[in-house]
Amino acid sequence: xxxxxxxxxxxxxxxxxxxxxxxxxxxxxxxxxxxxxxxxxxxxxxxxxxxxxxxxxxxxxxxxxxxxxxxxxxxxxxxxxxxxxxxxxxxxxxxxxxxxxxxxxxxxxxxxxxxxxxxxxxxxxxxxxxxxxxxxxxxxxxxxxxxxxxxxxxxxxxxxxxxxxxxxxxxxxxxxxxxxxxxxxxxxxxxxxxxxxxxxxxxxxxxxxxxxxxxxxxxxxxxxxxxxxxxxxxxxxxxxxxxxxxxxxxxxxxxxxxxxxxxxxxxxxxxxxxxxxxxxxxxxxxxxxxxxxxxxxxxxxxxxxxxxxxxxxxxxxxxxxxxxxxxxxxxxxxxxxxxxxxxxxxxxxxxxxxxxxxxxxxxxxxxxxxxxxxxxxxxxxxxxxxxxxxxxxxxxxxxxxxxxxxxxxxxxxxxxxxxxxxxxxxxxxxxxxxxxxxxxxxxxxxxxxxxxxxxxxxxxxxxxxxxxxxxxxxxxxxxxxxxxxxxxxxxxxxxxxxxxxxxxxxxxxxxxxxxxxxxxxxxxxxxxxxxxxxxxxxxxxxxxxxxxxxxxxxxxxxxxxxxxxxxxxxxxxxxxxxxxxxxxxxxxxxxxxxxxxxxxxxxxxxxxxxxxxxxxxxxxxxxxxxxxxxxxxxxxxxxxxxxxxxxxxxxxxxxxxxxxxxxxxxxxxxxxxxxxxxxxxxxxxx
Numbered sequence: 096x097x098x099x100x101x102x103x104x105x106x107x108x109x110x111x112x113x114x115x116x117x118x119x120x121x122x123x124x125x126x127x128x129x130x131x132x133x134x135x136x137x138x139x140x141x142x143x144x145x146x147x148x149x150x151x152x153x154x155x156x157x158x159x160x161x162x163x164x165x166x167x168x169x170x171x172x173x174x175x176x177x178x179x180x181x182x183x184x185x186x187x188x189x190x191x192x193x194x195x196x197x198x199x200x201x202x203x204x205x206x207x208x209x210x211x212x213x214x215x216x217x218x219x220x221x222x223x224x225x226x227x228x229x230x231x232x233x234x235x236x237x238x239x240x241x242x243x244x245x246x247x248x249x250x251x252x253x254x255x256x257x258x259x260x261x262x263x264x265x266x267x268x269x270x271x272x273x274x275x276x277x278x279x280x281x282x283x284x285x286x287x288x289x290x291x292x293x294x295x296x297x298x299x300x301x302x303x304x305x306x307x308x309x310x311x312x313x314x315x316x317x318x319x320x321x322x323x324x325x326x327x328x329x330x331x332x333x334x335x336x337x338x339x340x341x342x343x344x345x346x347x348x349x350x351x352x353x354x355x356x357x358x359x360x361x362x363x364x365x366x367x368x369x370x371x372x373x374x375x376x377x378x379x380x381x382x383x384x385x386x387x388x389x390x391x392x393x394x395x396x397x398x399x400x401x402x403x404x405x406x407x408x409x410x411x412x413x414x415x416x417x418x419x420x421x422x423x424x425x426x427x428x429x430x431x432x433x434x435x436x437x438x439x440x441x442x443x444x445x446x447x448x449x450x451x452x453x454x455x456x457x458x459x460x461x462x463x464x465x466x467x468x469x470x471x472x473x474x475x476x477x478x479x480x481x482x483x484x485x486x487x488x489x490x491x492x493x494x495x496x497x498x499x500x501x502x503x504x505x506x507x508x509x510x511x512x513x514x515x516x517x518x519x520x521x522x523x524x525x526x527x528x529x530x531x532x533x534x535x536x537x538x539x540x541x542x543x544x545x546x547x548x549x550x551x552x553x554x555x556x557x558x559x560x561x562x563x564x565x566x567x568x569x570x571x572x573x574x575x576x577x578x579x580x581x582x583x584x585x586x587x588x589x590x591x592x593x594x595x596x597x598x599x600x601x602x603x604x605x606x607x608x609x610x611x612x613x614x615x616x617x618x619x620x621x622x623x624x625x626x627x628x629x630x631x632x633x634x635x636x637x638x639x640x641x642x643x644x645x646x647x648x649x650x651x652x653x654x655x656x657x658x659x660x661x662x663x664x665x666x667x668x669x670x671x672x673x674x675x676x677x678x679x680x681x682x683x684x685x686x687x688x689x690x691x692x693x694x695x696x697x698x699x700x701x702x703x704x705x706x707x708x709x710x711x712x713x714x715x716x717x718x719x720x721x722x723x724x725x726x727x728x729x730x731x732x733x734x735x736x737x738x739x740x741x742x743x744x745x746x747x748x749x750x751x752x753x754x755x756x757x758x759x760x761x762x763x764x765x766x767x768x769x770x771x772x773x774x775x776x777x778x779x780x781x
Contacts, residue, residue, distance in 0.1 A: 108717065108724075112767040115724045119760035120430035122731030123423060124438050126756065131441030133423040134416040135753030136402055138409065139742065141170055141181040141193050143368050143400075145200035146236065147410040150372050150397070152203055153239060154379060155291030162401070165408035167204045170197050171212060172407065179215035180223075184678045184738035184748040191223040192233040195301055199240075203296045217300060225303035228310075230746075231575055232369070235280065239376070240290045242297055249574030250331040253281040253346040254338060256353065260460070267460045268567040270583035271479045274457065275357065275365030277575075279377035282350050285343060288380035324573040351381070355389055357478050363396030366473040367413045371396050412742070412749070417470050419753045420446055421487040425781055426757035428494055429764040436495075443495055443537070446470065446488055450540055451480045458551060461563045465550030468543030481560050482548050483589050483630065486596040489544040490780045492537040493599060545600065548593055549608060556611030557585025557619075558593045560630070580743035586629035587619045587637050591644035595780030598647035613648065616641055617656060623687070624659035632697070632739045632748070633680040634688055638664060639700035639707075646707035647780040661708040664701050665715050669693045672722030674701040675737070681744035695733035696751075698723060699758030703765060709776045711769045720766045723759045732756050 127133055144166050151159070175182060180194035198216050206213055220226065226237060227247070237243035256278065260267055266274050354374050357364055363371035371393060378390035385391065400411045420442045427439035451467050456478035459465065469480030470488050551563040559565050566584040573581075594612050602609055620626055620641075621634070628636030638660050645657050652658060668674055673693025680689035702719045710716055728734055733755040740749030765777060 108720065109767055109770045111724050112720055112763045112770075115727055116430050116760060116764040116767055117432075118727065118731035119756075119763065120427060120432070120435045120438075123426065123756055123760060124434065127423075127438055127441070131420075131445035132416050133419040133442065133753065134414060135419050135751065135756065137411045137413060137415045137740075138402075138750040138752065139412045139747065140183045140187075140190075141173060141197040141200075143412050144169060144409040145193075145196040146368070146372060147397070147401075148200040148203055149196070149236065149240070149290075150375070152292055152294060152296070153290035153376060155293050162403070162408055163204045165403065165406065166410075167201060167206065168407040169409045170201055174212060174216065178219055179212075180219040181216075183746070185736045185750070187678060187738075187748075189219055189223060191220060192229040194220050194223075195226050195229050195233055195298070196236065198301065199236075199242075199296075199298050202298065203294065208300065220301050221303055224305060224307045226298060226301035227303070227305065228307035230578060232578070235283070237298070239283070239288065240292055240297070242299065245284070245287050246332065248284065250335065251277065251281060251284065251575050252331060252335065252338065253285040253350060254342055255281060255346075256349045257342070257346050263567075264570065264573065267457070268565070268570060269581050270565060271457060271561045272365060272367055272370070273581045275367065275370035275479075276373060278350050278353050279364070279370070279373035282347055282377045283373065283380060285347065286380045288376070321572045347381070350377070358389060358392060359396070359475055359477070361392055361396050361399060362473055362475040363393065363399075365479060366471070366476040368397070368400055368410065369412075371400075412747075414473050415751065415753070416474055417446065417449060417484050417488070418472050419751075419757075421470075421484065421491050422761075423753065423757045424491045425487070425494070426761040426764070428491065429761050429768065431764070431768070439491070440495060443488075443492055446492075447537070447540055449474075450488075450543065451477045452543060454478060456480065458562050461565075462550055466543070466546060468545075468547030470544070479561055480547075482551060482558050483560055483592050485544050485548050486589075486592040487781070489541050489548075490596050490599055492541050492544075494779055496537050496541075541600075545596070548596065552593075552608055552611070553585045555585055556608075556613075556615035557587075557590040558612075559583040559585045560589050578743055578746045580746060585615065587616060587626040588628050588630055588640040590615055590619075591626075591637075591640040592781075594644035595640075595647045598644065598649070599780035604648045604650075609648065616644070620656060620660070624661075624663035625688070626660070628741065629744070630741045631700070632676055632678050632741060633744075635664070635667075635674055635676050635697045635700050635704075636739070636741075639704040642704040642707045643777075643781050646709075646776055651776070652709040657708050661705055661710055663688075664705055665710075665713070668701070668715050668718070672718035673698040673726075674719070676739075678738055678748050681741075683745065691737065693722060694737045694739055694755070695723065695726065695735050695759045696739045696754035699754075699760075699762040702762040703758075703777075703781075706762075706765055706769060707777055711766065711775060716766065720763060723763050727759075733759050 148163060148166055178189040180189040181197045182188055183190050183193060194216060202208060231249060234243055234248045238245045238248055256266060258265055354364055354377065359366060364374045374393045375397065378393060383390040402409055402411060424439040424442040427435040449470055451469055454477040455467055469485040471480045472484050552558055553564045560583050562583050565582055567582060570581050571579060590612055597609060625634035626637035626641045628634060642657065642660055650657050652661065667688055671693055674697045675691035675693045676697055677689040677691035698719055702716060705713060705716050726733055735755035738748040738750045739754055740751045742749050
């Protein structure tokens, strides 16, 4: 279909885009669950499946030979043919920590250390400094198996949980994911248990005679702070044996209480694998029997993350049903037609009862007077809803109820998406076909979602993902923070999503909170015109997010921020008409955009961004649409092995298997819709 697409005239291109969108919508409908939601695989790197294998051997559980065999197949398949180790994303550079864990897991599974793939991996690990060169969390994993001394692990005393909130190093000052991972780790570090490891497998051969210092991947570290915290670590190691036993016991009890209150049923502590696995090991080292309710439910939560296929298996870091469902609903609403809109309505109906209305999570430590009202990323994570998901859900619900009145009477203008076309003033959006039965009861959900979201605006005008004002950057200097993901400060992409939501609901650009948010976004724009993408790779993602917000807020292509950003996107388009960006663009020594082969999701983002900037008629948009039409597969979707999701910059990346399903559909359908209307720009926040 590729050559045919290149030869289409412009009228035929719109018809081809229509056919492409119809096929993609039908394919996406085929992936919808019977209860209305979508959930796609969420794949990380080798570390999570490797840690799953090690967890089972740590606990001394009966071996599941078939699962181990399948995980072994997976780990061998993703081993790099170029550097013989394991990277953090598809085609990524060698990472010593991921490689040590993958090697350890394969050896535990039964791979012969003399096998060619193991020998090559071992040589690559030695070249990188050996097992001594790994990061903090890998050092902990090795220490739990008595393969590394606990002295190599930076000290976080369990008594940390007893400190008052004003103390400079406090759990409430860390991100939600760090909090849930660290609390059970505090107990493990205090107890220093040793894995049962019935097989007796060790990885002493991965060490060299060289010593290695921790290398931080955190941005903005300061030599003075680093020296101070390194010195403090030495002091803490010296005084650790002197902690009063009563205080230590009270601290351990506090950790258990923290974990138990947030166990989250079979969705697990924090609904993320590292916290869930740590909670199981914490209960185990404290002597909880396997059938104890808390330990048992924590252990079951881990199993629910497995993806088991015919010949291979891996463990996901978490699951993404709310995110997938909300974005798929947007794509289906853009696709239009009775069938697609009914599919979107079913997804939104599934989402509605997942709104957290009765739990004040950890975010309330900073904002105690705000009522809950957000959505989490996973099936259930009531203590940790996030603002990005909430804004996306609210916009989808509002879009499905085009002209419902504001339940608060505060003039937010629910559903009245208004935008400005140069020289024309306000214009109404193109009419949306009615969806039978949609919109029943969404007003209250939208109102509470907005109330919670705006209540978590940070002092600098921006929004973080889970907390307000989580910007204690000095904590990035503590040795334990070598991964650079201890904090959850406001970011351009999440801030843009909230601005998009508020603008779609009619919030004027000059309201105090909108003015503060717009000031934040203006300050965050890079010199080249792009914006950093914290939760997606990277500057394409951030720029898409912000341009959608600026369009929704009424800024047209003549505005300097919009013009500069759209010029940047035009400049980085690949020769094949698509867009791509490598995960290495997160490098600490970032100098400019890091190009990569075109991907379906990044091409979708770039097209949506350019159309938000009023460039639907630009030749670059036409080339991008042609690229997506030409690369659609026989099923009606798009393939993509590249990782375009962000976990922790420079440390942890994600492959959202749903991204090449709904983002290209969204972009192609929007192109068709705009070309068939008299509108130059989209009428919605996304």
